[in-house]
Amino acid sequence: MDYVTIKDVAKRLNLAVSTISRAFNDKYDIKKETKELILKTATEMGYHPNPMAKKLTQKRSFNIGIVVPEFINGFFPEVIIGAQEILFEKGYQVLITQSNESYESEIKNVKTLVDNMVDGLIISLSSESKNTDYYQTLIDKGFPIVFFNRVNSKLKSSKILFNDYKWALFATEHLITQGYKNIVHLEGLESLTLSKERKRGFIDAHKKYKIELTSNHFIKSGFTIESGKATAELMIKNNQIPNAIFASCDPPAIGAMMVFKENGYKIPTDIAFVGFTESKLAGLINPPLTSVMQPTHDIGVEAAKMLLDQIENPHAYLPQTIILNGTLNIRESSVKII
Amino acid sequence: MDYVTIKDVAKRLNLAVSTISRAFNDKYDIKKETKELILKTATEMGYHPNPMAKKLTQKRSFNIGIVVPEFINGFFPEVIIGAQEILFEKGYQVLITQSNESYESEIKNVKTLVDNMVDGLIISLSSESKNTDYYQTLIDKGFPIVFFNRVNSKLKSSKILFNDYKWALFATEHLITQGYKNIVHLEGLESLTLSKERKRGFIDAHKKYKIELTSNHFIKSGFTIESGKATAELMIKNNQIPNAIFASCDPPAIGAMMVFKENGYKIPTDIAFVGFTESKLAGLINPPLTSVMQPTHDIGVEAAKMLLDQIENPHAYLPQTIILNGTLNIRESSVKII
DNA sequence: ATATTTTACGGAAACGCTTCCGAAAAAAGA
DNA sequence: TCTTTTTTCGGAAGCGTTTCCGTAAAATAT
Missing domain, CATH: 3.40.50.2300 (Response regulator)
Structure with a gap:
C-alpha cells in the first residue's frame, strides 16, 4: 500500500507542507480559500494524515x-x-x-x-x-x-x-414482600467488593423486616452454573430447602434452579430465585429468572x-x-x- | 508521562543512537558485550522503544x-x-x-x-x-x-x-439413524453461504437414506430464540409436528424446544432437536441440546x-x-x- | 504618500526511531 | 611487518507530521 503524504499534496499545489498541515488543523492562520482548496485536492488525491507521524509529533x-x-x-x-x-x-x-x-x-x-x-x-x-x-x-x-x-x-x-448494596437490598426485599422468609444467599467470590456489597444488602433487607439470619443462610458459591448446581444438590441431599435463593449473580442461580427443577421442585412455589447482573439467559430459561439488570x-x-x-x-x-x-x-x- | 528515549541511553553510554538501535534489533553487527551492556542499562533506565517512532520508520x-x-x-x-x-x-x-x-x-x-x-x-x-x-x-x-x-x-x-455442509450432513444423519424420519430444517439467513451449505447437508443426508423431502420440511427461521419460538408455536397451532428439528443454529432450536416443552411435548420422545454452532446454552438447558461445535x-x-x-x-x-x-x-x- | 499592523505563508527544526554509508579498529592473511 | 579482510561502531538522512520563527504581501492607520 502506497499512501499519499502531505508532501505530495504540497508539491501538487506548490505550497509548503506547513500550510497543508494548517489546513487540516484549523487552529492556525490560513486563508479560507486556500484551506478549502487544500482540503478539496487532498481528498481528491486520497490523502489521509499518517496517524503514526501525527502521534509521534503530538x-x-x-x-x-x-x-x-x-x-x-x-x-x-x-x-x-x-x-x-x-x-x-x-x-x-x-x-x-x-x-x-x-x-x-x-x-x-x-x-x-x-x-x-x-x-x-x-x-x-x-x-x-x-x-x-x-x-x-x-x-x-x-x-x-x-x-x-x-x-x-x-x-x-x-x-x-x-450500587450493589442498594439493588441487592431491593432484590431481597422483593423476595421478602412476596412472602418468602427463609432465603439463602449464594455469595460471590470473597475477593470482590461487589460480593460483599451484595451480601450486605441481603443482610440489611432482613434487618429492615426484622428477620433473623443464621450462618445457614449463607453459602459460598462461585460465578458459574456448575457451582450453583453443586450447591443445590447439596441442599437436596441434606434436605435443607429454603423458600428462596438470592444469588450473587445469575449463573449459580440458574444452575441451582436447573437442579431443583429436575428434582421435581416447582418454581417459584416450592422455591423462588433471584439472580444478579442480568444475563442473556435470565429471560430465556423456564421460568424466567428475576434479576438485577446493570446498565x-x-x-x-x-x-x-x-x-x-x-x-x-x-x-x-x-x-x-x-x-x-x-x-x-x-x-x-x-x-x-x- | 515522560518516557526515556534512545538518545538518553546513548548519552549515558557515550554511544551513538544507531548502536542502541542495533542492540534492540539484533540483525546488525554489534559486539556481544556492548549489546548486553546496552540492554542491561536500557532496562535499568526503564527504556522502551517508542512504538510510534518505530512504526513511522518501518x-x-x-x-x-x-x-x-x-x-x-x-x-x-x-x-x-x-x-x-x-x-x-x-x-x-x-x-x-x-x-x-x-x-x-x-x-x-x-x-x-x-x-x-x-x-x-x-x-x-x-x-x-x-x-x-x-x-x-x-x-x-x-x-x-x-x-x-x-x-x-x-x-x-x-x-x-x-465445513458446514459436512457437519450438517453428519448432524442430520445422526437424527436419521436414531430413527427420526420426518425432520424439519430451520433455515438460517438466506444471504449467508453457511445457511445454504447447512441446508445442502441436510438435503444430502436425506438423499443418502433415500428419504423424501417436501417443501414442508423447510422453514425459514432467523438466528434468534424468538424466531424459534414463533416457528414452534405455528407448528403446534397447525398441528404439524415433525419427529425432529434440525436448526441452522442453536438459538432457534432452543426457542422451539422451550415452546414444545411448555406445551407438554416430551423431548426427545415426541420431538428431537439438533442445533448448530454450539452455544453456551446447549449443554445447560434441559434436556441438553445436541449441537455441532465449531473450533x-x-x-x-x-x-x-x-x-x-x-x-x-x-x-x-x-x-x-x-x-x-x-x-x-x-x-x-x-x-x-x- | 509613508509607516504600522495584520494576514498568510515558507522554511526548518523536532518527534524517536531505523538504516545506509563510511571509517576506525581489530583480526586475519601474506 | 604490511596489506587485506572483517568486525564494530558513528554520522546522518529519512519516515510524515507539527509547530515555532521569520518575512513578504496585504490591509490598515497616519
Missing part, C-alpha cells in the same frame, strides 16, 4: 486500553461497546485485552499497554485482593485510569460503580467519558466516582401469585 | 483490525481470543470493531481501520449479499485480508471456513496465522482457504433410547 498515541477479566459472557462486551462508541467518535482507538481472571496476565496486559503508550486505561480487576502497587504507581505518575465494576477501594482513582452500556459510556475528561484536563484532575443505578427485572421465578 | 502500524458482526454471543469473542493470542505474541495490536450486522457500519469500520493503516484485516461479513467492490479493490491493491465464518465466494481472498479458538488462530503469513510474504501471496472440522456433541435432545 506525543500521544490516541490509543485507549481496556482490560477486562473475560469477554465470553455478555457483560463485558456490552460495556466495551459502550466505551468504544464514544472513544471512536473522538478519534481514539481501543485496545482490548482480557486477563482471563488471572492477576499475572492482567498486570502483563497493563504493562504492554503502557509500554505501547496508551493515553489511558479502563480496567476491571480480575481480583481485588492482590497487590495494587503497580496501579498506584501509575496513578501517582498522573497516568489516566478509570476502574469499573471490580475496583479496589484503596486505589485513589476514578471509578464507575454500580452495561452506560457503564462503558461513562467510563470512557470520565477517562477522556481526565486525559484532556491532566492538571485539574480529581478522582471521581460515579455510581449508576439498575433495574430489578421481576419475572416468574420469584413471583408467588401470578 | 512504515508499518503493527495493528491488525478485526471486524465482526457482533460480539455479544460467545462465538466471535472466542474467535477473537484465538486470534489475539498469536497476534499479541508477534507484537501486533488488535483493533476490534463490530458492525452490528449492518453493512454500512461494517464498511465504515473497515475504512477507518484502513485509514489508520492497519497492516491487515480479519473480517466476518455482516452480510454476503451486499456490494463487495470495496473489498475487492483492497485485495487487488495487495492489502492483506483474511475472511472467516461469513465470506463471499466471489472475493478472491484467503478464507478460514468451517472457535482455532478459527481465530488460523486466521491470524494466515494473515501474518500474508503480511510477511507480500509477494508470494496466494489466496488460501482452510476448512476446519468440528465435533457433533450428541446430547439428550436427540438420543432416542438412552
Whole structure:
C-alpha cells in the first residue's frame, strides 16, 4: 500500500507542507480559500494524515486500553461497546485485552499497554485482593485510569460503580414482600467488593423486616452454573430447602434452579430465585429468572467519558466516582401469585 | 508521562543512537558485550522503544483490525481470543470493531481501520449479499485480508471456513439413524453461504437414506430464540409436528424446544432437536441440546496465522482457504433410547 | 504618500526511531 | 611487518507530521 503524504499534496499545489498541515488543523492562520482548496485536492488525491507521524509529533498515541477479566459472557462486551462508541467518535482507538481472571496476565496486559503508550486505561480487576502497587504507581505518575465494576477501594482513582448494596437490598426485599422468609444467599467470590456489597444488602433487607439470619443462610458459591448446581444438590441431599435463593449473580442461580427443577421442585412455589447482573439467559430459561439488570452500556459510556475528561484536563484532575443505578427485572421465578 | 528515549541511553553510554538501535534489533553487527551492556542499562533506565517512532520508520502500524458482526454471543469473542493470542505474541495490536450486522457500519469500520493503516484485516461479513467492490479493490491493491465464518465466494481472498455442509450432513444423519424420519430444517439467513451449505447437508443426508423431502420440511427461521419460538408455536397451532428439528443454529432450536416443552411435548420422545454452532446454552438447558461445535479458538488462530503469513510474504501471496472440522456433541435432545 | 499592523505563508527544526554509508579498529592473511 | 579482510561502531538522512520563527504581501492607520 502506497499512501499519499502531505508532501505530495504540497508539491501538487506548490505550497509548503506547513500550510497543508494548517489546513487540516484549523487552529492556525490560513486563508479560507486556500484551506478549502487544500482540503478539496487532498481528498481528491486520497490523502489521509499518517496517524503514526501525527502521534509521534503530538506525543500521544490516541490509543485507549481496556482490560477486562473475560469477554465470553455478555457483560463485558456490552460495556466495551459502550466505551468504544464514544472513544471512536473522538478519534481514539481501543485496545482490548482480557486477563482471563488471572492477576499475572492482567498486570502483563497493563504493562504492554503502557509500554505501547496508551493515553489511558479502563480496567476491571480480575481480583481485588492482590497487590495494587503497580496501579498506584501509575496513578501517582498522573497516568489516566478509570476502574469499573471490580475496583479496589484503596486505589485513589476514578471509578464507575454500580450500587450493589442498594439493588441487592431491593432484590431481597422483593423476595421478602412476596412472602418468602427463609432465603439463602449464594455469595460471590470473597475477593470482590461487589460480593460483599451484595451480601450486605441481603443482610440489611432482613434487618429492615426484622428477620433473623443464621450462618445457614449463607453459602459460598462461585460465578458459574456448575457451582450453583453443586450447591443445590447439596441442599437436596441434606434436605435443607429454603423458600428462596438470592444469588450473587445469575449463573449459580440458574444452575441451582436447573437442579431443583429436575428434582421435581416447582418454581417459584416450592422455591423462588433471584439472580444478579442480568444475563442473556435470565429471560430465556423456564421460568424466567428475576434479576438485577446493570446498565452495561452506560457503564462503558461513562467510563470512557470520565477517562477522556481526565486525559484532556491532566492538571485539574480529581478522582471521581460515579455510581449508576439498575433495574430489578421481576419475572416468574420469584413471583408467588401470578 | 515522560518516557526515556534512545538518545538518553546513548548519552549515558557515550554511544551513538544507531548502536542502541542495533542492540534492540539484533540483525546488525554489534559486539556481544556492548549489546548486553546496552540492554542491561536500557532496562535499568526503564527504556522502551517508542512504538510510534518505530512504526513511522518501518512504515508499518503493527495493528491488525478485526471486524465482526457482533460480539455479544460467545462465538466471535472466542474467535477473537484465538486470534489475539498469536497476534499479541508477534507484537501486533488488535483493533476490534463490530458492525452490528449492518453493512454500512461494517464498511465504515473497515475504512477507518484502513485509514489508520492497519497492516491487515480479519473480517466476518455482516452480510454476503451486499456490494463487495470495496473489498475487492483492497485485495487487488495487495492489502492483506483474511475472511472467516461469513465470506463471499466471489472475493478472491484467503478464507478460514468451517465445513458446514459436512457437519450438517453428519448432524442430520445422526437424527436419521436414531430413527427420526420426518425432520424439519430451520433455515438460517438466506444471504449467508453457511445457511445454504447447512441446508445442502441436510438435503444430502436425506438423499443418502433415500428419504423424501417436501417443501414442508423447510422453514425459514432467523438466528434468534424468538424466531424459534414463533416457528414452534405455528407448528403446534397447525398441528404439524415433525419427529425432529434440525436448526441452522442453536438459538432457534432452543426457542422451539422451550415452546414444545411448555406445551407438554416430551423431548426427545415426541420431538428431537439438533442445533448448530454450539452455544453456551446447549449443554445447560434441559434436556441438553445436541449441537455441532465449531473450533472457535482455532478459527481465530488460523486466521491470524494466515494473515501474518500474508503480511510477511507480500509477494508470494496466494489466496488460501482452510476448512476446519468440528465435533457433533450428541446430547439428550436427540438420543432416542438412552 | 509613508509607516504600522495584520494576514498568510515558507522554511526548518523536532518527534524517536531505523538504516545506509563510511571509517576506525581489530583480526586475519601474506 | 604490511596489506587485506572483517568486525564494530558513528554520522546522518529519512519516515510524515507539527509547530515555532521569520518575512513578504496585504490591509490598515497616519
